[in-house]
Amino acid sequence: MGIFIKNEDQIARMRVANQIVAGAHRLLEKAVRPGITTKELSDLAENYIVSQGAYPSFKGCPAFVPGAKDFPAAICASVNEEVIHGIPGLKKLKDGDIVSIDIGAVINGFHGDAARTHPVGKTEAGKLRLIEVTRESFFAGIMYARAGRHLHEISAAIAEVVEGAGFSVVRDFVGHGIGRQMHEEPQIPHYRMQSRGPRLQKGMTLAIEPMVNMSGCGVRILPDNWTVVTQDGSWSAHYENTIVITDGEPEILSLYESQ
Numbered sequence: 001m002g003i004f005i006k007n008e009d010q011i012a013r014m015r016v017a018n019q020i021v022a023g024a025h026r027l028l029e030k031a032v033r034p035g036i037t038t039k040e041l042s043d044l045a046e047n048y049i050v051s052q053g054a055y056p057s058f059k060g061c062p063a064f065v066p067g068a069k070d071f072p073a074a075i076c077a078s079v080n081e082e083v084i085h086g087i088p089g090l091k092k093l094k095d096g097d098i099v100s101i102d103i104g105a106v107i108n109g110f111h112g113d114a115a116r117t118h119p120v121g122k123t124e125a126g127k128l129r130l131i132e133v134t135r136e137s138f139f140a141g142i143m144y145a146r147a148g149r150h151l152h153e154i155s156a157a158i159a160e161v162v163e164g165a166g167f168s169v170v171r172d173f174v175g176h177g178i179g180r181q182m183h184e185e186p187q188i189p190h191y192r193m194q195s196r197g198p199r200l201q202k203g204m205t206l207a208i209e210p211m212v213n214m215s216g217c218g219v220r221i222l223p224d225n226w227t228v229v230t231q232d233g234s235w236s237a238h239y240e241n242t243i244v245i246t247d248g249e250p251e252i253l254s255l256y257e258s259q
Contacts, residue, residue: 057104151197
């Protein structure tokens with residue numbers, strides 16, 4: 001399948017889906033605290049998404065590991081060394097943890113997708129720096145998300161910020177196009193590419209999501225066949241937004257005002 005270029009009506013539908021995602025993130029940002037379980041966070045997000053007339057995109061998502069069960073929850077909640085795809089459960093967040101929350105929602109046939117990493121209680125300065133650099137790398141990357149440029153320019157800008165801060169970009173998982181499907185073409189690495197990648201066009205919608213480790217870039221998948229953790233046990237952060245390529249600066253669809 002090729003890259004799906006969206007028209008104005010389709011982009012408008014994606015704005016709705018992504019603003020629901022943004023609202024769920026705003027709710028969970030306020031709820032993250034020591035003692036809350038990741039399942040409680042997932043339930044809060046699911047109830048909110050459903051109340052808006054949407055459905056959580058991740059719930060029932062087919063596994064990428066052959067033979068594994070579909071994803072059972074509304075959000076991915078990945079704590080400390082967990083990079084992505086953490087399954088919410090009875091694990092309680094502790095003071096000093098960091099938690100990466102990835103949320104998707106689908107409404108009127110189109111998806112929204114965004115991720116944030118939050119500190120829990122009092123968190124060490126180095127971990128706060130990891131979170132901030134991950135966020136900064138996203139915004140550095142989208143400076144090149146303009147019609148006529150190539151995808152590799154986004155990837156290289158993200159890598160420059162991350163590596164310049166002494167951290168590592170996860171290479172085994174990448175961002176993606178998004179629209180009628182949660183995952184569409186193109187794939188979007190967050191590290192320097194050997195090829196230029198596709199030329200960016202107005203109407204392309206992309207989920208750009210740097211995943212950044214404090215130490216090495218290696219990862220592995222836990223026996224639940226979903227949760228991805230750092231190979232060396234170092235902590236990891238995740239930041240993602242859905243954007244649309246326009247005639248000028250990219251439009252970020254999944255932000256709310258205070259972000």
